[in-house]
Amino acid sequence: MKSDTKYLTRNDSGVWMFRRRIPEKLRKYFNSGTFLKQSLETKSLTQARVKRDALNAQIDLKLEEEKSGLPLKNRFQALYSEMKPHYDEGRRKVREGKWDDNYFLDSFDPDLQRKENDETYKAAYYSIVHEDVPEQYRLTISELTQEWLKANKGIKNAKYSSTVETASKFLIEFLGGDELPENVSPGYAQGFLDSLIAKGLSAGTVSHYKSKLAEVWRWGLTRERFTGSNSWKDVKVEAPVEQKEQSHFRNLTTEEAETLLKETRLEAMNSESWPYPFATYALPRLLPFLGCRRSELGTALKDQVQEHDGHYFFEVRKGKTKNAKRIIPVSPVIEPLLLDAIARSGSSPWLFPEVGEAEGLTPEQALNSISSKVSSITRNFAKIEGYKVSLHSLRGHFATALEEIGCPEDLAVTLAGHKRISLTYGLYSKYSNKSELWKYIEQIHRAKCMQAWVSS
Template sequence: MASTDTKHLKLRGNVWWYQRRIPKDLQDQFESQTTISESLGTGDIREARRQRNILNGRLEERQFNTPNTGRHRFLELVQEMSEHKSLNPEGWDEPYDLDKASKEGDDVFIHAYTTVNGRKDQRSKYTISIKEALNVWIRKFERDKTQDTVSKVKNAVDNFLKYLKVYDILLTDITKRQVHDYIEVLQTKYAKTTVQGQISRMRSIWTYCESLDEVSTASPFDGHSYTGGNNTNKKQPFTIEEIQWIKENVATNEPNKRLLLELGVFTGCRISELCNLQVKHVITDSDITAIYIETGKTDAAERIVPLTDDLGSRVKVLADNKLEDDLLLGFDNSSEMSRWFSRIKTENISTDSAKCFHSFRVMFSTAMQQSGVDELKAAAILGHKRGNTMTYGYYSRGYELQQLKEAYDQCVERIIW
């Protein structure tokens, strides 16, 4: 007798479709979608069943790897029951039907009930996951961090989950050994500082959740050893010939990209800092035009950087045609622009990864030093740590723009372009 198994299958014309309701605990992963409807591209019932079984298996895997199922409901129930208990210690549980919950297999309700009545504390089963912790971190810090920094934190979490081969994981389930092994894998492909950065970004999420009392155990991201030297990927300057090629060939017919390039050469700013510039960050004081770097890689990155007269006039013309909160250059993804420059560099100049857009920062810093610019002024323009003493570090308001422009002009004379 032929099998009549067509569960989650529907024949439309001559083609089988996969159709099923999405399990409730997975609906948040499908943007509130409640059903899946997908053509299997075959009229053969045997092939349709095979594909259906694969799709069912993937859903089951996602369910298995999705922590925090019912987390918010559990927390709400615990809060509600605890309030009832504080108001009526003897009869607080009268409104709750434990027998019904047991018959229906409502584990979330049962766990909340046993937690509040003191039989067994089940809170550890409903702690925050790393994806939820990431979202909490983003809501807190996205206004204070650059888009590039937020993107790097997201990528750090995504890459770690891909390594673990899970969709998500509870923060408290992450072990120090897992992080150790992940570091070992990363170190076969990346420089020491890159690996440290990946782990540091996840540590920042843990630290913030710890401040919210979401986690209380030791961080699995602390106390690890890293191999390789600090200068594994130290950026190198371009040669005179390479700079000449860049000047003559890169973005010659793309004004905004050309301006990005020349701002990198003549300010030493990081590409993320330049891409994050808004029109309101263009400053004019007397005959000096400068850009205000509001946020950057470090706390010291906030600074005012003077421009050459030519760059200043081009920046002002661009700014005059936009609103204050508009991106000055119109590039909202610094990583994409970094890849744009790297592709050109790799195809035409050098495959050395130590030569990149950041090399302009190295060259600008070198020009500062070779032209004899005072180190504190150089640090103020480049956004390096400065003023360690109480006098300079706490009380000083820094240099006037005119003083910075004088130091800047002294340096610009040595820039090769």
């Protein structure tokens, strides 16, 4: 019996080589000339045959794709998705005793449907019957990601989709290749997250990547794009102690503040790819004069801006601590911008609708995106004695400004939300301290630390 050595030759060292003529239209895929020549890196004929068959499968798949004009994995998935519900319905009715046989077998049988020469059709049919999808038709991680992106275009916003792509790219790099999703075990998933933390990524960023990959896996499993389980369900993002410790922030220098204000100009933020232009412009300009936490202002409703006796007040209804509820007088310097925000919000109840009504995200997640945008501007600012700069730093400017203009400490901490609630509600209900409050709020722009905002 003649030995099976088709497409196989041996070099002088005894290593088996693969050699096959490649049709001209396929050469671009294999970076080859008339023949594809490749070492199989083995002296074993048995191993050489296995590697040869794998290469032949790749070539034949590409050849069939070129003939049909449709990527075969896509066509396979389309056929599989079309046939599978009929097969499942037939099995159910057989179990319930309503049918004697599963009509699917006759209705879709390749021979009866004259599809005996359609390899992709036959593969989809027998994959359903035998419950085993051939590897060449299984989606890789990058292919699954691209299917998810295509299916969710117009459903998820650009930021969300971009994070999905980044997470997928990092995962493939970690695995050392474009693996099948079912090959990513919980152990590999946990190792991937741990590697990102080890590289210095924040626990928040890694958590975003984990959630996006979990969503892609969930989407793929429910649509039977691959088999197995969601490897991301039970893995955890475990930040080191130094990341868990509270971050400390410093005020911006005048030069840094000018840079931040320049980089967040409204015309610079307006682009099709950035969904939060006005909020990104307004928050860095409002926060230093209100002393709010970013979430207190960024997720506010517009009816939290109240007018009383010709003055405007901002009502903080909930916040990070139990003392956060308070009323903050609005400086005349930012009054036009705050009123502009209300006018822009239209019929929306949110002060910043692009945050409150962010597509596919909670308001807090949208704020995280804005904070990341600001951090991309401030990350090159110097870290002095361990203190860094971020959107949260602007809250410190408010406290520093009050101190510079001589505001009593007990009044300053009330405005910042650090005293008991009864004081702030007394202020709101009776406005008994309005003269004393306005005495300082009307002067806050005179503080040296506010110079960049006043001159911009």
